[in-house]
Amino acid sequence: MEQLTLHPIPRLAGTVKLPGSKSISNRTLLLAAQADGPTLVRDLLDSDDIRRMLEALTTLGVQVEQQGDSRDFLVHGTGGAFAVKDADLFLGNAGTAFRPLTAALALMQGNYHLHGVARMHERPIGDLVDALRVAGADIAYLGNDGFPPLQIKPASISAGKVIPVKGNVSSQFLTALLMALPLTGESVTIEVVGELISKPYIEITLNLMARFGVNVQRDGWQRFNIAGGQHYQSPGEIHVEGDASSASYFLAAGALAGGPVRVEGVGRSSIQGDVKFADALALMGAEISMGDNWIEARAPQGGLKAIDVDLNHIPDAAMTIAVAALAANGTTTIRNVESWRVKETDRLAAMATELRKVGATVVETQDSISVTPPATLIANAEIDTYDDHRMAMCFSLVALLGTPVIINDPKCVAKTFPDYFEVLGKLAAG
Ligand SMILES: O=C(O)C1=C[C@@H](OP(=O)(O)O)[C@@H](O)[C@H](O)C1
Numbered sequence: 093m094e095q096l097t098l099h100p101i102p103r104l105a106g107t108v109k110l111p112g113s114k115s116i117s118n119r120t121l122l123l124a125a126q127a128d129g130p131t132l133v134r135d136l137l138d139s140d141d142i143r144r145m146l147e148a149l150t151t152l153g154v155q156v157e158q159q160g161d162s163r164d165f166l167v168h169g170t171g172g173a174f175a176v177k178d179a180d181l182f183l184g185n186a187g188t189a190f191r192p193l194t195a196a197l198a199l200m201q202g203n204y205h206l207h208g209v210a211r212m213h214e215r216p217i218g219d220l221v222d223a224l225r226v227a228g229a230d231i232a233y234l235g236n237d238g239f240p241p242l243q244i245k246p247a248s249i250s251a252g253k254v255i256p257v258k259g260n261v262s263s264q265f266l267t268a269l270l271m272a273l274p275l276t277g278e279s280v281t282i283e284v285v286g287e288l289i290s291k292p293y294i295e296i297t298l299n300l301m302a303r304f305g306v307n308v309q310r311d312g313w314q315r316f317n318i319a320g321g322q323h324y325q326s327p328g329e330i331h332v333e334g335d336a337s338s339a340s341y342f343l344a345a346g347a348l349a350g351g352p353v354r355v356e357g358v359g360r361s362s363i364q365g366d367v368k369f370a371d372a373l374a375l376m377g378a379e380i381s382m383g384d385n386w387i388e389a390r391a392p393q394g395g396l397k398a399i400d401v402d403l404n405h406i407p408d409a410a411m412t413i414a415v416a417a418l419a420a421n422g423t424t425t426i427r428n429v430e431s432w433r434v435k436e437t438d439r440l441a442a443m444a445t446e447l448r449k450v451g452a453t454v455v456e457t458q459d460s461i462s463v464t465p466p467a468t469l470i471a472n473a474e475i476d477t478y479d480d481h482r483m484a485m486c487f488s489l490v491a492l493l494g495t496p497v498i499i500n501d502p503k504c505v506a507k508t509f510p511d512y513f514e515v516l517g518k519l520a521a522g
């Protein structure tokens with residue numbers, strides 16, 4: 093197994109240009125593929141999750157042309173129907189590819205086999221399949237009930253009714269339905285059953301759908317009405333913002349190791365909920381400033397404060413707070429993050445185990461984690477990353493606390509940020 097030793101980085105300051113947003117990249121590719129006319133997608137993220145979506149769309153007969161060596165891609169819209177009606181799609185561990193493609197393909201009148209890595213086959217999809225079945229979809233589980241792999245078959249779809257979907261396991265199910273159901277051309281209402289988690293991701297979905305010409309009327313977070321007769325239309329060109337979750341590691345770095353660290357590519361005008369990570373960091377005492385397209389963080393005079401917060405709205409960036417908590421003056425508690433248990437790994441268990449390796453006292457409940465830092469961090473802890481990019485990126489912050497740390501299997505960052513450690517290294521070198 094590959095290991096990366098990170099030496100202490102006592103002071104860090106500088107500017108990072110962020111890679112593109114994963115959530116925006118994969119939504120935009122799928123919407124562009126279903127639109128009338130070509131869309132030039134600019135600054136697409138270059139990472140495993142996006143590659144899975146690009147491969148799937150190409151297999152489905154969508155023409156996608158990279159513009160030279162750039163991250164600009166011309167997607168030739170299909171008007172809503174993919175030409176290929178029989179396909180085997182490997183979707184890795186990309187939730188933003190698997191869930192939306194399941195919904196889109198369930199309406200496509202074809203035979204599609206959707207599968208991923210072993211962990212993807214442990215990540216739930218039953219709530220989405222149940223909702224699609226109400227619309228008439230024919231979807232079979234090939235392994236365990238409620239989980240990928242899936243086999244989709246042609247079916248007579250009638251969306252013109254109320255489609256219920258549970259919202260308490262993943263918001264990606266609602267996102268998938270919202271993006272796919274306009275393809276039926278019928279009026280449809282989606283009703284969220286129970287609590288909806290990760291709400292800001294629905295804002296990203298609605299925002300991008302609107303840019304492609306489909307408007308959704310909503311009543312709070314409970315009912316979403318899509319009027320019939322709407323089609324996705326290319327906006328011509330669309331720019332992918334920087335990734336706000338990726339920004340969290342650098343902003344935390346600024347708050348831990350002096351700063352200022354500035355990230356470019358997200359700011360006040362971002363459509364990503366994870367920009368609210370800056371608020372959580374500010375609550376810990378970090379000095380934050382923000383422009384339309386940048387955010388900057390620096391360490392406070394007297395060190396970081398422990399906080400007790402509900403971070404259901406920023407589940408990905410919340411992990412960064414759990415590690416930043418190692419520098420706080422007491423016990424930090426992160427609440428309402430049960431969804432961590434069904435992501436790339438069981439993130440509550442993984443975070444607790446690895447934080448203890450550096451000496452923290454950790455209390456884990458079904459949906460929360462409390463972290464109390466030790467008087468002195470344990471040097472050279474070997475951090476397991478569980479094939480979870482965020483575990484690797486989060487624990488790099490230990491080096492910013494002046495303590496050497498060893499990251500096992502560092503290449504797992506490829507899911508969303510393949511050159512993360514190079515970018516961090518350059519920033520550290522000044
Ligand atoms: O819709 C999206 O782009 C995402 C939604 C969130 O998932 P959940 O809704 O499952 O929390 C988030 O964790 C994931 O990384 C991306």
Ligand SMILES: C=C(OP(=O)(O)O)C(=O)O
Nearest residue numbers: 185186187188408435436
């Ligand atoms: C949960 C994540 O990914 P996915 O899109 O696969 O759900 C993540 O990137 O933290």
